[in-house]
Amino acid sequence: MIVPMSHILAISATMFLMGFACVLAQRNLIMVLIGVEIMLNAVGLTLVGASALWEQVDGQIFVIFLMAMTSAEVSISLALVVYLNRRKHTLEADAFSEMKG
Amino acid sequence: MNPLLLFLILLFPLAAAVVNALLGTRLPRGAVVATAVGGVALSALASFLLWPLAAGEGTRATLYTWMASGDFSAAVEIVYDRISAPMALMVTFVATLIHLYAAGYMEEEKDYARFFALLNLFVFAMLVIVLSDNLLLLFLGWEGVGFCSYGLIGFWYFEERNADAGRKAFLVTRVGDVFLGVALLWLFALTGTLSISQINEAAAGFAPGTLFLLSLLLLGGACGKSAQLPFMTWLPDAMAGPTPVSALIHAATMVTAGVYLLCRLFPLVSLSPEAMAVIALVGVATALYAATCAAAQREIKRVLAYSTMSQVGFMFLAVGIGSVSAALFHLFTHAFFKALLFMGAGCVIHMTAGENDIYRMGGLARRDRLLFWCFLIGALCLAGAPLTSGFFSKDGILVTAFASEVPLHRFLWGAGSFIALLTAFYTFRLLYLVFLGAEKRPVGAHRHHLPGVMRWTLVPLAALALLGGLFDLPPLYGGGHALREWLGPLAGIGPHLPHAVEWLLAGVATSIFLLGWVFAHLRYRIAPAPGESLGARFLLSGWWADRAVYTVVVRPFGSLARFFWKVADGRLIDGSLHTLAEGSNVLGEGLRRLTTGRLHNYLTALGWGGVVMLAWFLAGYLL
Amino acid sequence: MATIIFYILAMTALAATGMCITRRNPVHAVIYLVNSLFAVALIFYLLGAPLVAAWEVIIYAGAVMVLFLFIIMMLELAPTEQPQGAGWRRWAPVLLFSLIILGCTVALMAVDPDAAEGVPTYYASPRIFGYTLFQEYALAVQIVSFQLLYAAVGAYYVGRTPRRRQEAG
Numbered sequence: 001m002i003v004p005m006s007h008i009l010a011i012s013a014t015m016f017l018m019g020f021a022c023v024l025a026q027r028n029l030i031m032v033l034i035g036v037e038i039m040l041n042a043v044g045l046t047l048v049g050a051s052a053l054w055e056q057v058d059g060q061i062f063v064i065f066l067m068a069m070t071s072a073e074v075s076i077s078l079a080l081v082v083y084l085n086r087r088k089h090t091l092e093a094d095a096f097s098e099m100k101g
Numbered sequence: 102m103n104p105l106l107l108f109l110i111l112l113f114p115l116a117a118a119v120v121n122a123l124l125g126t127r128l129p130r131g132a133v134v135a136t137a138v139g140g141v142a143l144s145a146l147a148s149f150l151l152w153p154l155a156a157g158e159g160t161r162a163t164l165y166t167w168m169a170s171g172d173f174s175a176a177v178e179i180v181y182d183r184i185s186a187p188m189a190l191m192v193t194f195v196a197t198l199i200h201l202y203a204a205g206y207m208e209e210e211k212d213y214a215r216f217f218a219l220l221n222l223f224v225f226a227m228l229v230i231v232l233s234d235n236l237l238l239l240f241l242g243w244e245g246v247g248f249c250s251y252g253l254i255g256f257w258y259f260e261e262r263n264a265d266a267g268r269k270a271f272l273v274t275r276v277g278d279v280f281l282g283v284a285l286l287w288l289f290a291l292t293g294t295l296s297i298s299q300i301n302e303a304a305a306g307f308a309p310g311t312l313f314l315l316s317l318l319l320l321g322g323a324c325g326k327s328a329q330l331p332f333m334t335w336l337p338d339a340m341a342g343p344t345p346v347s348a349l350i351h352a353a354t355m356v357t358a359g360v361y362l363l364c365r366l367f368p369l370v371s372l373s374p375e376a377m378a379v380i381a382l383v384g385v386a387t388a389l390y391a392a393t394c395a396a397a398q399r400e401i402k403r404v405l406a407y408s409t410m411s412q413v414g415f416m417f418l419a420v421g422i423g424s425v426s427a428a429l430f431h432l433f434t435h436a437f438f439k440a441l442l443f444m445g446a447g448c449v450i451h452m453t454a455g456e457n458d459i460y461r462m463g464g465l466a467r468r469d470r471l472l473f474w475c476f477l478i479g480a481l482c483l484a485g486a487p488l489t490s491g492f493f494s495k496d497g498i499l500v501t502a503f504a505s506e507v508p509l510h511r512f513l514w515g516a517g518s519f520i521a522l523l524t525a526f527y528t529f530r531l532l533y534l535v536f537l538g539a540e541k542r543p544v545g546a547h548r549h550h551l552p553g554v555m556r557w558t559l560v561p562l563a564a565l566a567l568l569g570g571l572f573d574l575p576p577l578y579g580g581g582h583a584l585r586e587w588l589g590p591l592a593g594i595g596p597h598l599p600h601a602v603e604w605l606l607a608g609v610a611t612s613i614f615l616l617g618w619v620f621a622h623l624r625y626r627i628a629p630a631p632g633e634s635l636g637a638r639f640l641l642s643g644w645w646a647d648r649a650v651y652t653v654v655v656r657p658f659g660s661l662a663r664f665f666w667k668v669a670d671g672r673l674i675d676g677s678l679h680t681l682a683e684g685s686n687v688l689g690e691g692l693r694r695l696t697t698g699r700l701h702n703y704l705t706a707l708g709w710g711g712v713v714m715l716a717w718f719l720a721g722y723l724l
Numbered sequence: 725m726a727t728i729i730f731y732i733l734a735m736t737a738l739a740a741t742g743m744c745i746t747r748r749n750p751v752h753a754v755i756y757l758v759n760s761l762f763a764v765a766l767i768f769y770l771l772g773a774p775l776v777a778a779w780e781v782i783i784y785a786g787a788v789m790v791l792f793l794f795i796i797m798m799l800e801l802a803p804t805e806q807p808q809g810a811g812w813r814r815w816a817p818v819l820l821f822s823l824i825i826l827g828c829t830v831a832l833m834a835v836d837p838d839a840a841e842g843v844p845t846y847y848a849s850p851r852i853f854g855y856t857l858f859q860e861y862a863l864a865v866q867i868v869s870f871q872l873l874y875a876a877v878g879a880y881y882v883g884r885t886p887r888r889r890q891e892a893g
Contacts, residue, residue: 001846002726002770011734015741015760022745024704030750030796032700034757038741041784044776045764052771055846057856060773064857067783068868072875074788078795079879085799093700100698 001052008049015042029081029091033074040070102154104162107181110151110189111228113144114196118221125214137217138200141224145193148186155186161234172293180234180298183588184364184429188231191433195353195440196224198558202444203345205552206451210343216256220349223249227354231361236285236295239362243281243326246355247274253350254342266341273335277325281362284318297365304369312369316376319366320383323359327413329387334646336410337394340402344447347402352409352443353436360416360432364425367593371423378509381421385516388414390644392523396530397640400457401446404531407643408483409439411524418517419498422510426585426592427497430573433584434490438482438566441559445476448555449535459534466536469551473536475559482566484528484618485521487611490569495521496610497573497596503606504596518613525617533625577603725835729828730770736824737763743817750796754789759821761785766828772847 015038022035044063051059081091088095117140125133154160159182167175181189200220207213226245233239248271255267289295291311292303304312323329328336339351350356363370363380370376388411395407412435419428452469453462466473482491499521502514574580577600585592596603639645737760744756761784768777858865 003730007731007734008771011738014738018738018741018745020708024701024708026745027701028750028801030792030801031745031747031753034750034753034792035745037757037784037788038744038760041761041764044780045767048768048771048773048776051773051848052846057848057852060776060848060853061857061861063768063773063776064779065861065864065868067779068872071783071788072871074791075875075879076882078791079883081795082799082883091799091801096700097698100696 005049005053009046012042012045012049015039015045027093029084029093032093033077033081036077037070037074040066102151104154104160104181105164106147107151107154107160107162107179107232108164109147110144110193110232111179111225113140113147114221114225114228116140118218118225121214121218121221125218128214130213133214133217134204137221138197138204140221141193141200142197144224144228145190145197148190148193151181152186152190155181155183159183159186167235167238173289175235175237175295177238178234178296179232179238181232183591184361184425185231187429187433187584187587188361189228191436192224192227192231192354195436195562196227196349198562199345199349199353199440199444202348202447202555202558203343205555205558206343206345206447208552212256216253216343219249219252219256220346223253223350223355227358230358234297236288236297236300239297239365240281240285243278243322243358243362246350246358247271247278247326250274250339250346250350250355253346254339256342256346263341266335266338270335270339273332274325277322277332280318280320280325281322284315284322287315287318301366301368304372307369307372309373312373313376316370316373317379319362319370320376320380323362323417324383325359326362327356327359327417328410329359329383329414329417330390333387333391333410334643334650337398337403337406337643340400340406344402344443344450347406348440348443348447351406352439356409356413357416357432357436360413360420360428363417363420364428364591367420367425367591370420371593374507377421377423378507379421381418381509381513384414384417384419384421385513385520386414387411388418388520389516389523390414392520392527394640394643396523396527397637399460399641401449401459401462401531401535402443402457404459404527405439405442405446408524408527409435411520412439412483415495415498415517415520418513419501422498422502422505422507422513423594424498424501424592426573426582426588426595427494427501429588430497430584431494433572434482434494434566434569437562437569438479438489438491441475441479441562441566442483444555444559444562445472445479448472448551448559449476451555452551459531462535463538464536469556471556472551472559475563476536477532478563478567480528480532482569484525485610485614487607487614488570490566490572492610492614493570493574493578496607497575499610500575500596500598500603500606501594503602504598505594518609521610522613522617525614526620529618529621530625533621538625538627575603577607725831726770729831730767732824733763733766733770733828736760736821736828737767739817740821750801751793754792754796755818756821758785758789759818759825761789762825763821766825766832769832775848775850775853 019035019038019040019042022038023032024035026032026035044066047059047063047066049059051057051063084096085091117136120136121128121133128136159180161178161180164177164179167177169175179185200217203216203220207216210216223246226242226249229242229245230239231242233242251267251271253267254270255264258264258267285295288300291307292300294300294303307315325332336351336356340347342351370380391407391410391414395404395411398404398407412431416428416431416435419425419431448469449462449465449472450457452465452472456462478489482489485492485495499514499517502510502517505511571580571583573582573584575582582595585595598606642648740756740760740763744753744760747753747756761780765777765780765785768774768780
């Protein structure tokens, strides 16, 4: 290990929280999705760090799966973004509040 | 002979019932009647031809295992033995005659198919009771006769009164059936079987208290079916049904099912002297009650209904003093002469175009001699005229009571003799008012055609009623107690008295009969107006038993039900449910504000959830 | 050396991410995110995962981000008015991040021209990686591929132009 594991964890946690802050703070659906991407990326960083720590390849393989899942998620969610935009001609998250009880 | 042939006795009435129930409305009347009568007649023939199977220990036949579950198993299993064979023969024979009679009686009825289907089904159910060797199967028949009785009492259900009578009979007997059901379950819990023979064998091992309570439960069941105190109120109302039904169900067969049940389980019941005393007392009390009521009734069929109750009370008395043979003997002779009386009453009603009130009849003897003589024979038997069957059977019971060592039985003998006096009195009252005296109605105005088949079916019954005493003629009159001998070990105790005492008792019985006749003669020779005094009304209404039941049972029950309806159900259950629903509603109204539909609220909540979880783990790590 | 580069890259990644999440213009956000992803890819390399690093660049920075850009442009989400301020000021952070990442890459190549051993730490060779992925995790690979298929079908279904509504509109 070139750096202590705790430093990797700190970096990835910071990135994760940044992503989460983006998700919470931004109202634009595209920005929300970008925040999700950041969070996923942070998780990937943790996994690679763990892989290096325990010298096992499995962590990296999980990152591969993570990427595949992310691609799937992104394709679906972007399709939804297109659909929603077509319905309301806006991407403000608050515009879609039909689930209000 | 193949024991399975015994099932033919059951099969014929059942097949006739099924055919009439399914196809009856499409078949011509002749075919329906022929099916109904034929089914019962073939059953009677089968009972007769299979008689040899009943000798000795009897014959058992199992058709199949009805139900089996764990240790429990009940087979469709019948037994043709010393008790059930004569009973089956009597039931089928009397039923055949009554079916024939009904063919005439229901000549103008449109709904004959339903009538005959129910009647046949009744015979089947009754035979199930008689032949069953398994208490569960017996219970099936027990409920079956109850159902048929209900259907037939309310046969003319277009009139509210008739339907009410049917419901009343059904409900009241159901109370007795609950006792029987409890007894069945208890017996099963004790012995692990419901076979009558096995239960009778195992009964010797029961504790005295258990035996007493079991016997009382069985007595309760028997009382419900046999219209004994305190379940007697349904029988007079049951006369709302067609007269053949009254003859068959409410005189000859079904009401004696209770007696029969006690006879079948006599080895068990007889082990508890206290229970025997209770049975005898119930019998005597009912007999006394019914006899007094019968003396004041105005409807011909109600007189006969109360007298049936009274005579069945005598049978209970016989069982209670321990003589199965006397009970069964009286059961048989009573079936003959009471069926005869009911059928005669049906003829009378038919002739007078539906008149029921005996005070508005009279002088019918001159209109139809055959009917008069047949009815007279039946009445003499009921009244206990010497040398008729009723004399021998009733006297048999009283003599047995007199001969017994138990002090109570001497008292019962006295009460029984008094009841016999009442019986003779009300029987002759009926005879005088209906057949003798002057005709109250204009002759010829309502002259009604009486079908021949109704008149001629009376004759064989009259012969049997007259000569039925020969079946169990005591040695005193040169007989050999044929029924007693036949029953063998099942017969219970018998009288052992010096001949002189027996002669004396016979003399007493004869004088009682004559005394009753004289009383009736003095009072009703010149037909008086019906009594309107309080006492007469008291007796007419059956000691206000209906009103008492209404006050003691129905009204409190109604109040209780209303309480449960309004308070327990309405306020408590519904109220709590409503409150719960209201509370949920309010809660939901509050909670729905949480679902804003805005994505960021949800995500924030998710974030807080994550924070709480992390804090929890952190706390666990640090502390 | 590797440790220093690691911290430089980590700072770069964090700074780029920070810039990314504060942008109002989605296009800018995506550009900063690409920067961040490049930095993370290099960190992956430093942590002994060269294959994952390559895929990070190819899939994330290449495919996914381009998809984002494509959608943003298709829906015309970028603000059309010209932002205030001088051009170089707006481009300075991106250029700075890009230069740092480029510098780190060059430095790494200078240290280890063959890129054979990478840095002295655990190193998952593509051979081991492939064996593990397609033997131990064969089932997971199948499942994930189905997932991708469903995603493709689903995206097509959600994104199709409904004919009826078109007629009504």
